[in-house]
Amino acid sequence: MRAFVLTGPREFSVRAVPVPGAVPGEVVVDVERAGVCGTDVEFFTGEMAYLHQGHSAYPMRLGHEWSGTVSALGDGVDPAWLGRRVMGDTMLGDRTCRRCRKGHQHTCAHREEVGIRGGRAGALAERIAVPAWSLHALPDSVDPVLGALVEPGGNALRAAQAADVGSGDRALVLGPGTIGLLTALFLRAAGAEVHLLGRDEPTLAFARTLGFTHAWTRDTLPALPFDAVVDASNAAELPALALDLVEPAGRVVYIGLAGRPSLLDSRSLVLKDVTAVGILSASPGLADTITAYASGAVDPRPLVAATVGLDEVGTVLAGEHPAGPGPKIHVDPRA
Numbered sequence: 522m523r524a525f526v527l528t529g530p531r532e533f534s535v536r537a538v539p540v541p542g543a544v545p546g547e548v549v550v551d552v553e554r555a556g557v558c559g560t561d562v563e564f565f566t567g568e569m570a571y572l573h574q575g576h577s578a579y580p581m582r583l584g585h586e587w588s589g590t591v592s593a594l595g596d597g598v599d600p601a602w603l604g605r606r607v608m609g610d611t612m613l614g615d616r617t618c619r620r621c622r623k624g625h626q627h628t629c630a631h632r633e634e635v636g637i638r639g640g641r642a643g644a645l646a647e648r649i650a651v652p653a654w655s656l657h658a659l660p661d662s663v664d665p666v667l668g669a670l671v672e673p674g675g676n677a678l679r680a681a682q683a684a685d686v687g688s689g690d691r692a693l694v695l696g697p698g699t700i701g702l703l704t705a706l707f708l709r710a711a712g713a714e715v716h717l718l719g720r721d722e723p724t725l726a727f728a729r730t731l732g733f734t735h736a737w738t739r740d741t742l743p744a745l746p747f748d749a750v751v752d753a754s755n756a757a758e759l760p761a762l763a764l765d766l767v768e769p770a771g772r773v774v775y776i777g778l779a780g781r782p783s784l785l786d787s788r789s790l791v792l793k794d795v796t797a798v799g800i801l802s803a804s805p806g807l808a809d810t811i812t813a814y815a816s817g818a819v820d821p822r823p824l825v826a827a828t829v830g831l832d833e834v835g836t837v838l839a840g841e842h843p844a845g846p847g848p849k850i851h852v853d854p855r856a
Contacts, residue, residue, distance in 0.1 A: 556669050677700050704776070
């Protein structure tokens, strides 16, 4: 089968690789859509921390946001999975450690991460092999595009839930990229008045096409009380700004990651009686994200700017953005 293989910083090829086999407890999925993520870009540039911590190494096969159809079953897998349309959890804990037993397998110290960590091949390929226990079935109303948006949506849903806002509350999202916009969609679905803070007008203009009229730069941000602030950016200075902007007794949610340490004054956190929450993974939010997409409560499809084939992945990772205003690029490995 064909797969995108990253062999070093900015070194890649699309090559023929062995078709994965369905080992006991696992399934093989024919991939229909896969998303390109900021994490993939960090592996492409060589900046991803896992490369320097020994959790990941080249060559590697990227792709952790995906949807497809189960085409083969390993021993011990429920036959009902065959032919099912699915997406899968990225975080694969060992299922035996204390964290896993407490239901936090996404924080397992020994976890694999699909297309990211531990040598587990990702979905920028025609097929992918994953444990059957990591699968989530997709209803007919969740098409392949939505299916590949469940993983980033699960992260965003958890961030929106951590903000703990609803009707009559005002929330501010820092960073109108894919995760920031997805979080804004879930916050709006919860009934909150949603504001977005971005760096440039074109990005904010796209947010306005999604109905977010309160889209600001630092220079235009009004002096309003924000009951919750979500930092979905990669700017090292914004975690401190989030704390500055949130109302006393409010909540700050940190889901973005900067390339260098972020500093904030914990005295402000204490003296403002603010609750701060960090969000690592989509794992606990996947099922509820599928439900939200299936019901139409949240429709993130406008975020997808273009769908490309495997041969175009390298140029996308290098920064070339195909036509379309949205922040997300999808890959159809069959194209």
